[in-house]
Amino acid sequence: MAGSTTAERGERQQESSGPPLRLRSRRARLRVIVVLGLVLVFLGFPTVWLFYGSAWLRAEHVSVSGTRVLTPAQVRSAADVPLGKPLISVDTDAIETRLRRTLPRIDSVDVVRSWPHGIGLKVVERTPVLIVQKGGKFVEVDDEGVRFATVSEAPKGVPALELTLSRSGSAAASLRRFGEARLVREAVGVARAVPAAVARDTRAVKVRSYDGISLELKDGRTVVWGSSEKGAAKARALTALMKASPGARHFDVSVPTAPASSGS
Structure with missing residues (x-):
């Protein structure tokens, strides 16, 4: 009778020596995972307790x-x-x-x-750039056109916003097209673009329509600004115009390439 083959002898030895190597490897990995899980639990519990349960890290x-x-x-x-x-x-x-x-x-x-x-x-x-008088109070308007607070005294150095929106003619058409909120934002845009030296002397920003915005200075001089478009160019034109005509009372920079002044 022929003897057993080498393969058969190997299988019998493996059976007699316990579970297959692959199974033992899986069991070892499982034990490692269990141990690591227990370690994380024991480490994590004090951390969670420290942040949520203890009196050490509380809002005081x-x-x-x-x-x-x-x-x-x-x-x-x-x-x-x-x-x-x-x-x-x-x-x-x-x-x-x-x-x-x-x-x-x-x-x-x-x-x-x-x-x-x-x-x-x-x-x-918020910083007011314009104020709106309402009764005996003053409503502050910021650089985004937001009316954010009502105060009993007008903040110093902040021009008044005067809305004289006509309900007829071209001004009424402007009001219907843009709405009061948009016109307020246009006035804010003008107030931000005015040269600093002029801004300090500005008493009021007057709005009749989208392109009918003007400035009234504290000494009675006036500036026709137009819309808020081309603000930087209008500011440069106004600065140059005031230097060239220091005695003028009225300035028009609504078309910045052709500014004009009048009065004395």
Whole structure:
């Protein structure tokens, strides 16, 4: 009777020596995974407890920076930061939303966690470029045309916005086409383009229509500006015109390539 082959002897030896090598390898990998999982659990639990369960990293105070007209107390009150809660769970987006909704004077705010116990509120307030008189009060308008606050005293150095929008003729057509909000933004664009020296002397920006915007200076001089288009060119033309005709009372830069002055 022929003896067993080498292959058969190898199979019998493998059977007698235990599970196949591939199975043992899979079991070893599984043990490693289980051990690593247990290590992560034991390491992760203290970390989670530190951030959420301990008293070490909780919101205890709120700092405010960047305010000019608003007070830090007003900002803290509107922010309504949940003091005593884990710092990591404080909803910074919700705080920003509350601040912008409650205090329209705020243009932007950066809400940051200041570890280990603080929340920082970095505020940027809107700056008025025009004011609108309403009764005995004054409504502040920023450089985007947003009416953001009503104050009892007009801020110094800010021109008045006077809307004299006719309901008939070409001015009425302009109002229907662009709307009052757009015309206010046009006035803001003019106020931003006026040369600094002239801006300091500007008492009012008057709007009759889209291309019917003019300036009234504090000494009674007037400037016909037109629309807000080509603002830089109009500013250069006005500066040159005022130097060339220092005694003039009326200036027209609505067509900046052909400026004109009159009066004395």
